[in-house]
Amino acid sequence: MGYEESFPPMDMKWHANATKRFASPFVDNPHDRIDVDPIILSHAAVACGYTIRDFYEKPELGIHCVGYISQLYDLLPVTHWFYSMPWTRELGLKLQYKETLPPISTGPILSEPGDVDKLRVMDKEELKKNFTQQEFYRIYDYVAKNLPMTLVPISYGFDLVGAAAELVGVENFIMWTFTEPEAAKKLVKIYTDTSVNGAAALADKYGMAMLIVGSVLANNDIFSDDAVEEYSAKMMRYYVDQAFRKGAGPQVFYHLCGNHETDYKVFKDNLIWSPFTVFHIGYKGKNVFPSKLLKEEYGQKATLMGSVDTKLMINPNPVSVYNQAKEQLLGGRDAPKGYILGNSCECPPYTLPGQMLALVKAARDFGTYGSW
Amino acid sequence: MDIKASDQVKETVAKRGLKVDDVMDVIKTAEGGNKKAVDKNTGKILAKKVINNVTVYADYNVEKGILKSHANVNSAYSHRMTLGKIVNATEPSNWTCAHCNAPAFLGTAEMTYMGVSRNGPAVVCPKCGDVWVEEYLATKTLAAAEGLFEKKKA
Numbered sequence: 001m002g003y004e005e006s007f008p009p010m011d012m013k014w015h016a017n018a019t020k021r022f023a024s025p026f027v028d029n030p031h032d033r034i035d036v037d038p039i040i041l042s043h044a045a046v047a048c049g050y051t052i053r054d055f056y057e058k059p060e061l062g063i064h065c066v067g068y069i070s071q072l073y074d075l076l077p078v079t080h081w082f083y084s085m086p087w088t089r090e091l092g093l094k095l096q097y098k099e100t101l102p103p104i105s106t107g108p109i110l111s112e113p114g115d116v117d118k119l120r121v122m123d124k125e126e127l128k129k130n131f132t133q134q135e136f137y138r139i140y141d142y143v144a145k146n147l148p149m150t151l152v153p154i155s156y157g158f159d160l161v162g163a164a165a166e167l168v169g170v171e172n173f174i175m176w177t178f179t180e181p182e183a184a185k186k187l188v189k190i191y192t193d194t195s196v197n198g199a200a201a202l203a204d205k206y207g208m209a210m211l212i213v214g215s216v217l218a219n220n221d222i223f224s225d226d227a228v229e230e231y232s233a234k235m236m237r238y239y240v241d242q243a244f245r246k247g248a249g250p251q252v253f254y255h256l257c258g259n260h261e262t263d264y265k266v267f268k269d270n271l272i273w274s275p276f277t278v279f280h281i282g283y284k285g286k287n288v289f290p291s292k293l294l295k296e297e298y299g300q301k302a303t304l305m306g307s308v309d310t311k312l313m314i315n316p317n318p319v320s321v322y323n324q325a326k327e328q329l330l331g332g333r334d335a336p337k338g339y340i341l342g343n344s345c346e347c348p349p350y351t352l353p354g355q356m357l358a359l360v361k362a363a364r365d366f367g368t369y370g371s372w
Numbered sequence: 373m374d375i376k377a378s379d380q381v382k383e384t385v386a387k388r389g390l391k392v393d394d395v396m397d398v399i400k401t402a403e404g405g406n407k408k409a410v411d412k413n414t415g416k417i418l419a420k421k422v423i424n425n426v427t428v429y430a431d432y433n434v435e436k437g438i439l440k441s442h443a444n445v446n447s448a449y450s451h452r453m454t455l456g457k458i459v460n461a462t463e464p465s466n467w468t469c470a471h472c473n474a475p476a477f478l479g480t481a482e483m484t485y486m487g488v489s490r491n492g493p494a495v496v497c498p499k500c501g502d503v504w505v506e507e508y509l510a511t512k513t514l515a516a517a518e519g520l521f522e523k524k525k526a
Contacts, residue, residue: 023524027488208516237462241478244493245508250517269460273480275453275490275517300459301480301491337490 003061004146007068015149018070018077024369025303025338026276034333034367035340036360037076037305038313038347041083042102044069046349056083057097059135060142067147073356079150081139082212085163086156087194089131090122093167100349109169113176113183116168121193124201124246133201140206153206155199155248157192157239158255161232162217164191170217177227188231192239200246210251213239215267219258229266240272251276254302257345259283264297273301280305282344288324291332291339299335306332307344308359313351318358325362333367341367373434375399377445385448388511394423395448398430403443409467409476409495409504416446418467418495418504426450431507451510452518455503456482456489458496467504469497476504483514485521492517 017032024031044065045055055062063081070076083102089095092110095103110116127133136155143151164187165173176184195213202209218232240252252274256264261284271279279302281289291306298304306328312321325341332339341363347356375396377385385392402408402419409418420429431447461477469476476495481503483492492514495504505514 026490027486027521027524029525241493244513247512250513250520269462272493273459273491274513275483275485275488275492276520277491 002146003058003064003142006061007064010067010147010149011071012149014071014074015077018074019149022076022078025340028338030369033369034329034363035076036073036342036363037340038073038308038343038351038356038359039345040066040069040075041081041346042349043347043351047072047353051099052101052349053097053099055081056103059139063139063143064147067143067150074360077150078152079143079147080152080154082154082156082158084158084216085166086132086158087122087127087191087198088163088166090127091119091167091191091194105166109172110167111169111172113180116183116187116190119167119187119190121190122197124197124204127194127198128201128204133198136198136202137205140202152251153202153209154212155195155202155209155243157195157199157211157213157236157243159214159216159218159257160192160195160235160239161188161215164188165217167191174222177223177231185231188235192235193242196239196242196246199243199248203243203247208250209243209248210253211240211243211248212253212255214255214257215260216255216257218263219256220261220263221259223263225263225266228260228263229270233267233270236267237270237272240274244272244274250274251278253278253280255280257282259285260289261285264289268297268301271301277302278305278340279303280307280342282307288328288344291328291335293331295332295335295339299337301337303338303340304332304335305340305342307342310343310345310348313343313355313359314348315355316352318352318354321355321358322362325359326366329362329366334372373400373403373441373443375432375443375445381445381447388449390428390448390450394421394428395430395445397421397423398428398448399432399443399445402430403434406470407502408470409497409502410470411466412468413466417470418506420504422454425454426452427455427505429505429507429510447507449507449510451505451514453483453485453492453514455494455505456484458494458498458501458503459491461496461498465495467495469500469502471502472497472499474499476502485518486525488521488525
């Protein structure tokens, strides 16, 4: 029995409407309301009675849960599945599945800067036979067969700095940016080049590959603006440029999780903007990044995704979600190239359904096109 | 100027739904007005012309003879998006704007399709405002984007 037999068929009437809503910010074709993407991952599995571990260990089950539960909350009609360390197994890490967490690294790490010279970029053909790419092929083949209307093949560069740092230990990496910057840069470059080849391998098979790339570890809690630009923004540009050259794209989702209090400015002239780009920032200091500022700074660059604090999604007070979503919607809903309401990062696995309802209710109340 | 295209190039031109005569027109127009981008390392030339709402590009080299010059066409391609103003110029490129005799940059330009304007990557000349799209972007990224616009607009 396949996982598809555990789920009722998709509501195609819902899907048709959600598809029109999803298209609207990209083609200036206002539909019923602003779309909501709370970045659901393992919450979808939990909401269907499975575990966080199930979500990551059984990718086909996990991605079906995402497609299924999106109907309940009336979210984007597309499926996605990933964890934050793609390509790291290929570069030497062992990952361990946990009951309450995404897979974590158990090493071995490269503890000396000179060890970075032992790493090499894995080429596209090698990647096609290895773990991460095989996992992506499995889930997208599964979706193509069972939920084809939700298929968007996505390749994850994800957090180029953060995932690279895992290869040497995050503390070591941060230290190296001060003491061994060449080794730190070389490490990020090797990880990025491997991710580019992964995107190319996905595009080879499916004819396209949406790119998701972020700046998570590289944020103002840890790095200066200059360091964020050097290690992260420039490499994000490089990743998208190289991936485009190899046939991936044209959709790009830039995900800036963490505190981007002042470094948010360095991305503006470094990133590549395609006609289907979504730009998202999580926090400014301890607060969510204001959508009004996001619109002022990036509204002419791309479609924007505003943030509601993920902490509120597990806080037993739905109106706090509703009020913050309202504030963000009022600030960003008239962004010239479209706006989507989101969370500041992945919605927590144990997100409360009442909070999700509050998020979507705010979009219905304050995100209706023509009402502003 | 004589313009030559190999059978292989003619086959590519046909596969991409273009006409050899249009490609020749692009080259003649570019050479006549000196409106083109030149790769400073290889001498390769990139020229474009909007023909029937499609921007047609010719990628070619010029060989200067004693009496006349010859253009050898390396490739040709097109996109349906309309190029607009420059949004930014981000990093130096190998390209030079022949008209301005100034460096062209990798950057971002406005692109409009089916009435929708968004940004897209391009080679840009900040001096005269001219914009070009390289072959890999036109035939992959923008071609896919045009398909998405058509699907999402439907």
